[in-house]
Amino acid sequence: MTEVKTQADRKAAKAHKSPIREWFDSVLFAVVAATLIRWLFMEAFTIPTPSMENSLMVGDFLFVSKLHYGTRTPQTPLQVPLTHQKIWGTNIPSYSTAIQLPSYRLPGFTHVTNGDVVVFNVPPKYLNENIDYPTDLKTNYIKRCIGIPGDVLEVRQRAVFINGKPFPTPPRSEQKYFIKTTEVLDANFFRKFDIVNDYRDPSQPTENWKPLEQYNDSTKSAAMVGYSVNTTEDVIAKFKEFDWVKGIEPMSDKAGETGAGIYGTPTFNWNHDNFGPITVPKKGATIQIDAKSIALYGPVIELYEKNEAVAVSPTSITIGGKAITSYTFKQDYYFMMGDNRDNSLDSRFWGFVPEDHIVGKAVFVWMSLDPNPANVWNKIRWNRLFRIID
Structure with missing residues (x-):
């Protein structure tokens, strides 16, 4: 008697997979799903330095929302999934710059506001191991947004003023x-x-x-x-x-003393306790070019505005070989500071954060591990678990 197989039987036989194939498909699905979640919705970060203490502590693990400000489309698509700059545990680059795409931001449901705790790609090259990484692969920093586009910011003996009004000091700042x-x-x-x-x-x-x-x-x-x-x-x-x-x-610096490495010096006698006033660049705003504006905005025009053939000197700026007397900004910028005001390498030292460097908003701490616990039982900081970041 000849066995007859129905079409359903043949499909079932064809669909049967070996254990290795099932394992591979499961891993592939997990990697694709994790990559999409990490890109579109939320990404996990950890705090390696004390610049945000006591709001965020070394050893805090947190989730950062991409939805708040809108996720960015990838600029560097050729990259090992779930990596950033290097392949885990090596110095091998995890990406290729053979293809570089224009980056766009998908719609979000809010904008960066004063007081938000923000993760961003730190702009200066010297903070990225002196490697000219693509924007989306620059080193991630986390700070509090102090100034938004168009704000006039000033620090007077540690106290921050925005548009002439005192800015609330974060309750756990140091x-x-x-x-x-x-x-x-x-x-x-x-x-x-x-x-x-x-x-x-x-x-x-x-x-x-x-x-x-x-x-x-x-x-x-x-x-x-x-x-x-x-x-x-x-x-x-x-x-x-x-x-x-x-x-x-x-322990604070005196007004009028010039601090080492402070943004805008030596043109301005500023330090990390006394800084500004300075206007945060806003898209569409126009400035006149002179020695003072060059000291504050020359690096912005040269490095972040995607202008070609820019030459900046202490007294002039040329674009495409032509000297300019005014400049209109092409994108928004932000001023970031750490809550640990006296132990934070932030905008007071390296300037403004371009809008296209914004990664997302820090929303909550899901785990916190003390890197130097008094004993093994205190390794987990239980009082910090699932803490909302404010």
Whole structure:
């Protein structure tokens, strides 16, 4: 008797896959799905430096929304999936620049606003290992947006002003203080106040630590020691309650002093505690070209506006061989600062963030691991899990 197979039987036999083929298809589906989610909706990041403490701490794992501001279309399509600049654990580039596409931003449901915590591709080449990465592959930074396009920004003795009005200080932001005490304090003491990455003591002198001999006041004694700490106002208020704390002094630069590496210097005598006023570039806004505007906006015109044959000198700018007397910006820009104001490499040092460098909005911390826990049981910071970022 001859066996007769129906069309359904033949399709079923054809559809049967080997275990290896099933495994490969599953992995391929997972990679494609993860890549699409990472590009269109949300991406995971971790915090490697203390520049946003105490709002975000080293070891925080967070999700960043691409939907808020609208995701960017890929500029560099030839790239190993789920990588950024290099293949995991190697120095091998994970991408090819053989194809570079124009980048567009899909519609989002909001715009970057003052106070948003934003992930972006940091613009300067020297912050990208001096490699001229494509825009979408530049190093990711996270800071708080202080100034939006058209804002006039100024920092006066640490206090930020936007358009002449005080900008609210983030509640968990940190600044540098010098604490004089008759007690010797150790790392375990500072850990109780979430001061892990930002304190210095006399046994470990650094450029941030000043010996007490530099503080000539009536409270100084031979038995007194001093600590430079970056912490919040709330913690400083608690320190003031200790009777063995003999003095707390803010450590800040004076107005008129020129800070090393500050954006706009030496044309302007600014430092990281006293900066501006400066106007954040806005798409369609026109500036007149002179020595002062060149110091502030020359790098923008040369590096981020996609102009060809730009030459910038301290007194002139030429585009395509022709000197210009005015310039109209082609895109919006933003001014970013870390919440740890005295330990943050931000727009006060390298200038503005172009709109096409914006990656997304940080929304919440889903995991937090202490990189230097007091013991293994404290490795996870339980009080930071699923914390909304504000």
